Amino acid sequence: EAGVTQSPTHLIKTRGQQATLRCSPISGHTSVYWYQQALGLGLQFLLWYDEGEERNRGNFPPRFSGRQFPNYSSELNVNALELEDSALYLCASSLVVGHYGYTFGSGTRLTVV
Amino acid sequence: DQQVKQNSPSLRVQEGRISILNCDYTNSMFDYFLWYKKYPAEGPTFLISISSIKDKNEDGRFTVFLNKSAKHLSLHIVPSQPGDSAVYFCAARYYGGSQGNLIFGKGTKLSVKP
Known part of the structure; x- marks a missing residue:
């Protein structure tokens, strides 16, 4: 069984640009979660999608957005990039x-x- | 305001000894607690969990203890092995209302020396 796959592995952007990150959940999983792991800050909850709808979002500005597609894959978009957006972005999936x-x-x- | 706290950023233990990782929480509505392990360049992997109605759960070398009155949980690894060296995250779930996501602590880096 394929696990959760994220692309790209690495992404370098210039301040002010937009970044798009992609996630494919485990087959059959309908919930997708996005977390940010910045240096020294642990895992910070960003967004939760389930059945195509945003269920909850963490304490991040609106320039962090995303969506979930009918096949349950998900996309995270970060607009107007700032230097402090540099981090590891983790996607997770679950049935519930x-x-x-x-x-x-x-x-x-x-x-x- | 951090709802899940891991106050020790790092822990060094000798191989064969016990590793104890601690976690405190503030939200009494949490009903499930989990521990994840993370190696560099990999995503966190689930290790062990405990429901709020229990006070202990064991899985091989790993045991999680929950003290609800103190809002404290701990992960015991006995005996510790060098392969256990990783960052350990405590996480908690509040399953109610619009929430459903896990809330993580900042992690504790465990180093097990041969």
């Missing part, structure tokens, strides 16, 4: 937030220069 928690992908390392 159940006893075994999420399955995470390996992440996209975004560097803003």
Whole structure:
């Protein structure tokens, strides 16, 4: 069974540009979660999508947005990039937030220069 | 305001000894707690979990203890092995209202020395 896949692995963008990160959940998983792991800050919750709808978002500005497609894959968009957006962005999927928690992908390392 | 706190950024343990990783939380509505392990350049992987109605859960070398009155949980690894060296994240779930996401602590880096 394929795990959660994220692309690209690395992304370098210039301040002010837009970044698009992609995530394919485990087959059959309908919920997708996005987390940001900035240096020294642990995993910060960004967005939760389930069945194509945004269910919850963390304490991030509106320039962080995303969507979930009918095949349950998801996209995270970060507009007007700032230097402090440099981080590892992790995607996770689950059937529901159940006893075994999420399955995470390996992440996209975004560097803003 | 951090709802899940891991106050020790790092822990060094000798191989064969016990590793104890601690986690405190503030939200009494959390009903499920999980531990994840993360190696560099990889995503976190699920390790062990515990429901708020229990006070202990064991899986091989890993045991999680929950003290609800103190809002404290701990992960015990016995015996510790060099392959256990990783960052360990404590996470909690509040399954109610619009929330459903896990809230993570900042992690504790465990180093197990041979």
